Each structure stands twice: as structure tokens, then as C-alpha cells.
Amino acid sequence: MARVLPFSALLTSLDSSLEPGDGPPRGNAAPLPTHVRPLLEAANPSAELRRLRDSGGLLKDARPALYVVELHGPAGRFSGPPVRYLLCALTPDAVPSLEQDPYRPRAWEVEPAVTLVADDHGALRALLAEAAARGISVWKGQYDGSPVSLLRIEPSPVSKRLQAVLDEAPMRPLAALSEQGQTLAAVVPLSEPGLELCPIHRALKGVETFKEDTFLTLVAAYARVTELDAPLTTPQGLSAARERLATLVPGQHAVLLVLPGGRGRILRFRQGLDLAHLKGAPRNPTLRSLDLALLNALVLRTVLGIQEPEASGHPQVFPVHGLESLVAGVESGTFQAGFALNPPPVWEVRAVMEAQATLPPRTLRVEPRVPAGLLFLDPEV
Structure with missing residues (x-):
């Protein structure tokens, strides 16, 4: 079973509207706003992230936490509910990817790995809604014309319940996970009505x-x-x-x-x-x-x-x-x-x-996806 953990986040200053980068969709890779492209195009993105942190270009969160991202996709354009992702750290012993030959991110600390969770009775969906209602707003703006909100979930009974539910729920990432350290993951329940x-x-x-x-x-x-x-x-x-x-x-x-x-x-x-x-x-x-x-x-x-x-x-x-x-x-x-x-x-x-089976390569992608660069996972933790 995968282990979902709070993580030490590195935060950057974000404009009120993030501009989408050029290029077609990259499977289940996170969309790349223009501000994060130089980081991921560096020769060693992880080393560049450390450099930015050590130079004071990034703000380090005081203590490990979980985060919720609220996105409006196709359903949101018709006043539907937002899709909520839990941003967390996944440990290297997590379950294998859902697809064969999954997308390998250039930096596991930067590109959140979309992870699907079976949520047949809607328990995780309800918990994410409760956590978002109690969360502390970190950033609110738009990406590609759609509203996005980033909320910090303080260590609390709600965060412990989230971890307890995810300890038991079947989950499968749609991207390769780091074998050496933690992976920044964007966990979403299959029960989300706005998930496409x-x-x-x-x-x-x-x-x-x-x-x-x-x-x-x-x-x-x-x-x-x-x-x-x-x-x-x-x-x-x-x-x-x-x-x-x-x-x-x-x-x-x-x-x-x-x-x-x-x-x-x-x-x-x-x-x-x-x-x-x-x-x-x-x-x-x-x-x-x-x-x-x-x-x-x-x-x-x-x-x-x-x-x-x-x-x-x-x-x-x-x-x-x-x-x-x-x-x-x-x-x-x-x-x-x-x-x-x-x-x-x-x-x-x-x-x-x-069935513990694996889909053929490039079978599906999910929308909306969490854009990279809302926050980063500290590579030293």
C-alpha cells in the first residue's frame, strides 16, 4: 500500500493568473505554466530547485503539511463543483503505476504525479471537501482562464482522517514514482463528479x-x-x-x-x-x-x-x-x-x-490536472 505523508513545501511568488506554456498535452504530465518551464528545462531540475531554495528564491513552509488544490475543469465552466486534489508526498514503496511505461517526470519534486484513488462510497471526496472548507488559503488565481485555489491543511484530526482513509484505499499513480525519495503527488478520488x-x-x-x-x-x-x-x-x-x-x-x-x-x-x-x-x-x-x-x-x-x-x-x-x-x-x-x-x-x-492489472501505455489522461509550480517538495527532506 502507498503511504501518503505531509511534506515540507517550497513556495514561490505567483501572479494572479498563470500563463499556460506552449505545446500539446504530455499524457498525464502536469501542465507547465510559463513560470516553471525554466526550472524543468534546466540540466538538473532537482539541483536547480536546491539552488533556488538556498539563495532565498523560494519560501520554505515552517512544518510539513498537506495541501488541497481546487480546480475548475469542463464541469466548472457550467457552474459544476470543483475537482479537488490532495497534494502530498508518496513514499518509494508505493504501488506500481496504473499504466505500463508511465510518464517519468524530469523532477519528482516539481511535477505532481496524478494518482487515482478508488472511492466507491465517496468518503475521500467528502473529506477533501471538509478539509478545503477548513484550509488556509495559500494562493488563489487562474490557470488558462479557469479558477484555481491552493489551500494548506494544518496537522489536525481532518488531516489524520485523510491519511487513515488513504492508507486503506486502492490507489494507482499515472506517472512513475521516485525510487530514491519521496514523490510530489496529486491524489484525486475517482468519485469526483468533475473529473474527466x-x-x-x-x-x-x-x-x-x-x-x-x-x-x-x-x-x-x-x-x-x-x-x-x-x-x-x-x-x-x-x-x-x-x-x-x-x-x-x-x-x-x-x-x-x-x-x-x-x-x-x-x-x-x-x-x-x-x-x-x-x-x-x-x-x-x-x-x-x-x-x-x-x-x-x-x-x-x-x-x-x-x-x-x-x-x-x-x-x-x-x-x-x-x-x-x-x-x-x-x-x-x-x-x-x-x-x-x-x-x-x-x-x-x-x-x-x-484486479491489480496494468493498462497499456498511454490509455488515458485526466482533466483537469494540477499545473506544476504551485509549490514544490523540498528535495532535502
Whole structure:
């Protein structure tokens, strides 16, 4: 089990509005506001953090504490509740990451490792709300136009209850943890209503076996193919495609095939397929029910003959964030075709955690995420 601990924080002066840095999302890495980029781009970020602390450029908190960050994501824009993360230290003996080949931060003291917690009855969510109501405001402002609040949780009965709950709750980080020291972690319960699990799509490049007509004929043995009416290059077409993909009969699985010219096909996998005999299918029955596992085993491995499509850094299969980016990549000729997936449902992620299984690399990311640079973990503690 992971050990959640208070930590000695290093604080910096923050403007009322943090500017987002350039670049696409980096999986489950923390977003990088512009003020923290020079630190993480240093040759040795941990050494640079020590230098800043020793030179007086950072304020050290008087004693170890826990912190709560309140973020407004997609739900917040519609006056929904904030998503609350607990900022804490995780010990090196924590449980393994939820995904294979997880993102490795440049500095474990700077980039908070998103850590999901099974919270079936909402106990942790309620405790975080109570802690936030009693917390001491450290900073309040905006990041990328959305409100953010940082609150200090003094050592108290509430903080002890938080630690007690997390000592027993199943939790899995979405980033690699430090093996030598503590890791700055951003712990969030899966029960948070404003938490969004976003899929990471797949794109193909340089696959000689992908010929559209032949592919559609062969894949029909495993999936029912339905053509979309509106082109994916229009906002109406994108919305319609998302709705078609998301409104399947419960228990069915499907992916969206993205083709040049804004064309799209829904590939709805046939029910009752025996995956156990397929070489590329996961041995774990829980993992065999994932949309990404079906895509890897049935479409990429079996139909197209791609070897180990789930491997990190694959030369022909590329992870892509966002359906718009996937469609744009196919339209520009960067990719031959793409496969868009539904967000993994919370119950599915919970089942993987319960089975002590590990997801394929780059299966999902969460939104909203805690931006790096709100505070740092003192590397000397």
C-alpha cells in the first residue's frame, strides 16, 4: 500500500493568473505554466530547485503539511463543483503505476504525479471537501482562464482522517514514482463528479498492409462497419461522431475509424468474440474488455499484422490527444488513418485497479490536472 505523508513545501511568488506554456498535452504530465518551464528545462531540475531554495528564491513552509488544490475543469465552466486534489508526498514503496511505461517526470519534486484513488462510497471526496472548507488559503488565481485555489491543511484530526482513509484505499499513480525519495503527488478520488477521463487515440503511419478497401473487408469479420453521414472536418460531423461512438448499447465496444477526406466509420465489435486464443490479446479477462485492448488485438495485430502495437515508441502506431488533432493529422497526410476511442468508464478503471492489472501505455489522461509550480517538495527532506 502507498503511504501518503505531509511534506515540507517550497513556495514561490505567483501572479494572479498563470500563463499556460506552449505545446500539446504530455499524457498525464502536469501542465507547465510559463513560470516553471525554466526550472524543468534546466540540466538538473532537482539541483536547480536546491539552488533556488538556498539563495532565498523560494519560501520554505515552517512544518510539513498537506495541501488541497481546487480546480475548475469542463464541469466548472457550467457552474459544476470543483475537482479537488490532495497534494502530498508518496513514499518509494508505493504501488506500481496504473499504466505500463508511465510518464517519468524530469523532477519528482516539481511535477505532481496524478494518482487515482478508488472511492466507491465517496468518503475521500467528502473529506477533501471538509478539509478545503477548513484550509488556509495559500494562493488563489487562474490557470488558462479557469479558477484555481491552493489551500494548506494544518496537522489536525481532518488531516489524520485523510491519511487513515488513504492508507486503506486502492490507489494507482499515472506517472512513475521516485525510487530514491519521496514523490510530489496529486491524489484525486475517482468519485469526483468533475473529473474527466480522456482517451488517448491511435494513428497509423507507414503501415504497408493498410489498404482501405481490403481493410474494411477483413475487419468485417470482427466488427460491424457503419458509415458516418457528416464529414469529420466539420464541427457538426465531429459532434455527431462522438455521439454515435458514445451511445452504444451497454456492453458493446466500438472505435471510430478516421480516414482522409473527413470520412469516418464506426467499427462496432461483434459480441461473443473469443479473444483468449488470440496471441496478442491480454491474458487478464478484465483487460480483454477494454476498447484499446480490442483495437490492439483484433484490428492492429490480427487484421493489419502490426507487431506489438501497444509498445512504447512504436514506429507505426502513434498516440494522439484529442479527436480534432487526430482528424487534422489524417487530413494533412501526417497519418494514414486513425482510430478514436471512447473515454474509459470509471467502473472499468476501477475494475482494472481491483484486479491489480496494468493498462497499456498511454490509455488515458485526466482533466483537469494540477499545473506544476504551485509549490514544490523540498528535495532535502
